Amino acid sequence: MNNDDLFICIDHVGLAVPDLDEAIKFHTEVMGWRVLHRETNEEQGVEEAMIGTGDQLAENAQIQLLAPLNENSTIAKFLAKNGPGMQQLCYRVADIDAVSAKLRERGVRLLYPEPKTGTGGARINFAHPKDTGGVLLEITQPVAGH
Numbered sequence: 001m002n003n004d005d006l007f008i009c010i011d012h013v014g015l016a017v018p019d020l021d022e023a024i025k026f027h028t029e030v031m032g033w034r035v036l037h038r039e040t041n042e043e044q045g046v047e048e049a050m051i052g053t054g055d056q057l058a059e060n061a062q063i064q065l066l067a068p069l070n071e072n073s074t075i076a077k078f079l080a081k082n083g084p085g086m087q088q089l090c091y092r093v094a095d096i097d098a099v100s101a102k103l104r105e106r107g108v109r110l111l112y113p114e115p116k117t118g119t120g121g122a123r124i125n126f127a128h129p130k131d132t133g134g135v136l137l138e139i140t141q142p143v144a145g146h
């Protein structure tokens with residue numbers, strides 16, 4: 001089985017947090033990370049910040065802080081059920097259409113029929129946690145430079 005064309009690396013690990021500013025304060029002032037990027041994604045119902053070392057190597061994973069934009073957000077639902085904590089693991093891919101086709105062929109359900117927009121304009125999709133051993137798995141094809 002040739003899997004060379006599936007995943008490049010872990011892109012990020014997503015943490016659900018109730019308050020983005022408070023989470024940024026903790027992760028920068030206590031944990032020593034730096035904020036690399038911040039944005040609001042209305043479609044996903046999140047306010048997010050990507051944090052890392054500030055001197056990211058090309059394939060160095062980041063931490064994504066995810067706060068709910070409103071009570072309908074998947075993050076609000078996650079927080080109500082589980083409290084703050086790890087919400088997702090995200091693998092980086094070069095060609096999300098090809099990887100999606102291969103995962104579907106292997107019986108993994110993806111949540112969206114076509115990729116949606118994620119961090120920095122990336123094309124993203126999610127595999128259902130029931131098909132991945134209980135982990136919400138995102139796949140992302142970033143825009144070059146992000």
Ligand SMILES: C[C@@H](C(=O)O)C(=O)SCCNC(=O)CCNC(=O)[C@H](O)C(C)(C)COP(=O)(O)OP(=O)(O)OC[C@H]1O[C@@H](n2cnc3c(N)ncnc32)[C@H](O)[C@@H]1OP(=O)(O)O
Binds near residue numbers: 064077088118119
């Ligand atoms: C900005 C972007 C980016 O990176 O670019 C983002 O990440 S945005 C990040 C926010 N957006 C997303 O997460 C979008 C994708 N997520 C979703 O659409 C949703 O969260 C689903 C994964 C479909 C779950 O929603 P649903 O309403 O079905 O929740 P539910 O509570 O009824 O859960 C159904 C079953 O899945 C499990 N489940 C739910 N969320 C889970 C999670 N994050 N990790 C592991 N398991 C999870 C529940 O425990 C439950 O299992 P039991 O039945 O055994 O109790």
